[in-house]
Amino acid sequence: LFILEHVKSAVSHCVDCNLDTNSTMQAARLSRETAVLTAMSLNAFSDAKAALDLSLKLYNNARLYKSVDFQVARAETLYELGRIFRYQGMYEDSKASLAEALSIYNNLNKRKNVFLNGIANTLHEVGLLELKQHNLKDAEENLVKSLELRQNSSALSNVNPQCAATLHQLAAVHVARRPPSLDKAKNLLLEALGLSSQIGQRA
Secondary structure (H helix, E strand, C coil): HHHHHHHHHHHHHHHHHHHHHCHHHHHHHHHHHHHHHHHHHHHHHHHHHHHHHHHHHHHHHHHHCCHHHHHHHHHHHHHHHHHHHHHCCCHHHHHHHHHHHHHHHHHHHHHCCCCCCHHHHHHHHHHHHHHCCCCHHHHHHHHHHHHHHHCCCCCCCCHHHHHHHHHHHHHCCCCCCCCCCHHHHHHHHHHHHHCCCCHHHHH
């Protein structure tokens, strides 16, 4: 915890230090990673949001708007910000952040076709967000797109645990329907269990 607070303090001073581009990018990435750790380990979502806001500010200071690395890094921060907003119940803000991240990934993918993982992750998160709001049709549509992208791409690594997570959420969509589609949900969960995934996910 002491080290985490020290990192937060150090990164906060980087905004006014007139760092070179590479150092600014590193500081922004460190701020994003600090936010993820703060959210996941401490459930301190307000602190995590502040760290992500700082990350975006640092990326803007880097002034590399046409750089692919800059765009990817910004999309990653926007994705994490979308997740934090969802945890806080700020669904419209979450939707806006995720939409911007998805737009960046899609625009980059048109040129290089190597940003499929970012697209799949973001679609999964959008699906989760829609499920939270009981928008079941939109939730299913985004989760299916995410799943198909993972299943049909040989370029993606670590696919099974991610597919299992998406299958789990699709099952939740079918359970939430009125009336619930319990047979479909059961089959999706069995399919998820058939994939190689982490013990926590299997539980």
